[in-house]
Amino acid sequence: MREPYRTTTVYFQVDPQVPEPRPIELAGDAIRAGGLVAFPTETVYGLGANALDETAVEKIFRAKGRPANDPLIVHIADVSQLPGLAVPVPEIAYRLFQRFAPGALTLVLNKREAVPANLTAGMDTVAVRIPDHAVALALIKAAGRPIAAPSANRFSRPSPTTARHVAADLEGRVDIILDGGPTAIGLESTILSLVRETPQVLRPGGVSLEELRAIVPDLTYQPQYLTDDAAAPSPGSMLKHYSPRATVILFRGDDDLAVWAAMKAFADDHDHVGLMTLEQDVSRFADLDVKVESLGADLDAAATRLFAALRSLDSRGVKWILARAPDTTGVGLAIGDRLLRAAEGVVIDVKPVV
Ligand code: TXA
Ligand code: MG
Numbered sequence: 001m002r003e004p005y006r007t008t009t010v011y012f013q014v015d016p017q018v019p020e021p022r023p024i025e026l027a028g029d030a031i032r033a034g035g036l037v038a039f040p041t042e043t044v045y046g047l048g049a050n051a052l053d054e055t056a057v058e059k060i061f062r063a064k065g066r067p068a069n070d071p072l073i074v075h076i077a078d079v080s081q082l083p084g085l086a087v088p089v090p091e092i093a094y095r096l097f098q099r100f101a102p103g104a105l106t107l108v109l110n111k112r113e114a115v116p117a118n119l120t121a122g123m124d125t126v127a128v129r130i131p132d133h134a135v136a137l138a139l140i141k142a143a144g145r146p147i148a149a150p151s152a153n154r155f156s157r158p159s160p161t162t163a164r165h166v167a168a169d170l171e172g173r174v175d176i177i178l179d180g181g182p183t184a185i186g187l188e189s190t191i192l193s194l195v196r197e198t199p200q201v202l203r204p205g206g207v208s209l210e211e212l213r214a215i216v217p218d219l220t221y222q223p224q225y226l227t228d229d230a231a232a233p234s235p236g237s238m239l240k241h242y243s244p245r246a247t248v249i250l251f252r253g254d255d256d257l258a259v260w261a262a263m264k265a266f267a268d269d270h271d272h273v274g275l276m277t278l279e280q281d282v283s284r285f286a287d288l289d290v291k292v293e294s295l296g297a298d299l300d301a302a303a304t305r306l307f308a309a310l311r312s313l314d315s316r317g318v319k320w321i322l323a324r325a326p327d328t329t330g331v332g333l334a335i336g337d338r339l340l341r342a343a344e345g346v347v348i349d350v351k352p353v354v
Contacts, residue, residue, distance in 0.1 A: 028142025040180035041131035046149030054116035063173040102132035104206025108193035186304035241341035253350030274318030
C-alpha cells in the first residue's frame with residue numbers, strides 16, 4: 001500500500017467571482033512545483049495537480065487513497081489546450097464545448113503521449129473539461145498547465161461542495177485549499193465518451209442527457225453499477241461510492257403516499273434514523289423521531305445540497321439515512337445515480353396502494 005501524501009495545509013479565502021491575485025499566484029506556483037491544490041469548481045471541489053507531471057499526479061492518488069485503476073479528469077482553461085492532450089480532436093468535441101464550455105461536461109478522447117499513464121490508469125483515453133468557475137480558471141492560467149483533479153474527497157466518501165468538506169477529508173494531505181464558498185451545481189460533471197462509434201455517457205451529471213441529445217441525438221447511456229473492482233470495464237463505475245458512515249436506504253415508487261408511508265414505517269421500526277427530503281415534504285415527518293435534512297424546493301436545489309446533507313446527517317450521529325429516488329429526467333438522473341451509489345444498491349421498491 002502506498003503511503004498517504006503528507007504535508008502542511010494552508011488555507012486561502014478567495015472571492016469566487018473575482019479571485020484575489022495573490023493566493024491564485026501562490027497556488028499556481030504550488031501546482032508548478034508538483035504540489036496539490038484543492039479548488040472550487042461549479043460542480044464540486046477538485047484536488048488538483050500538474051496533469052503532465054507523473055509524480056504530482058501520483059500524489060493525488062496517495063492523498064485520496066484512490067485506487068490506481070480509477071483515472072482522473074484533466075481541467076483546462078479553454079479549447080486551445082485540447083490538442084495538447086488529445087489526438088485526434090473530433091469536430092463534435094469542439095461543437096460540444098462550444099455549447100457547454102465552460103461547464104459541467106467532461107469529454108473522453110484519445111490521449112496524447114504527453115499525458116502520463118497513471119493519470120489515465122493506463123488507458124489510451126483522457127477525460128477533459130473546462131470548469132465554469134473563476135477560481136478554477138484563474139488557477140489553471142496561473143499554473144500555465146492543465147490541472148488533473150478528481151473530486152477532493154477521500155476515496156468513496158461524498159464529494160465535497162464546501163472547503164470545510166475538503167478539510168474534513170484531506171487536512172494534512174493537500175498543500176493549499178482555496179476556499180471559494182459552496183459550489184453552485186453540487187454534483188459532478190457529466191462524462192461523455194467520444195472514442196467509440198456512438199457517443200456514450202459514462203456518468204450522468206451537471207449537464208442533462210436531454211441537453212446533450214440536442215447536439216448528439218444518438219448518444220447512449222447504460223447505467224453500470226459494479227460490485228467487483230476487478231471486473232470494471234469502465235473504471236470509476238463501482239457501486240460503492242459517495243458513502244456516508246450511516247447506511248443509506250433508497251425508496252423508489254410513483255405513489256407519493258405509499259412511499260412516505262414506507263419511509264415512516266421504517267423510521268418507526270428503527271432507532272437513529274435520518275432522512276433527506278424536499279422542503280415541501282419535511283412537515284410530513286414532523287411527528288417522527290427522525291433527524292431531517294431539507295434538500296430545498298426543487299431538484300436543482302437538491303443537487304447542490306445532496307452531498308452536504310449526507311455529511312451533515314453523519315455528523316448528527318444517525319445510523320440510517322432514508323431518501324427517495326427522484327424522477328430520472330433532467331438533473332434527477334444524476335441525483336438518483338449518486339443516491340443509488342450512496343445506498344450501495346439498497347433500494348426498497350414501494351408498490352402503489354390499490
Ligand atoms: O465535476 C467533476 O467532474 C469533478 C470536478 C472536480 O471537476 N471531478 C470529478 O472527478 O468528479 P472524479 O475523479 O471524482 O471522477 C472522475 C471520473 C471517474 O469516475 C473516472 O473513472 C472517470 O471520470 N474517467 C476519467 N478518465 C476517464 C477515461 N479516460 N475514460 C473513462 N472514464 C474516465
Ligand atoms: Mg469523485
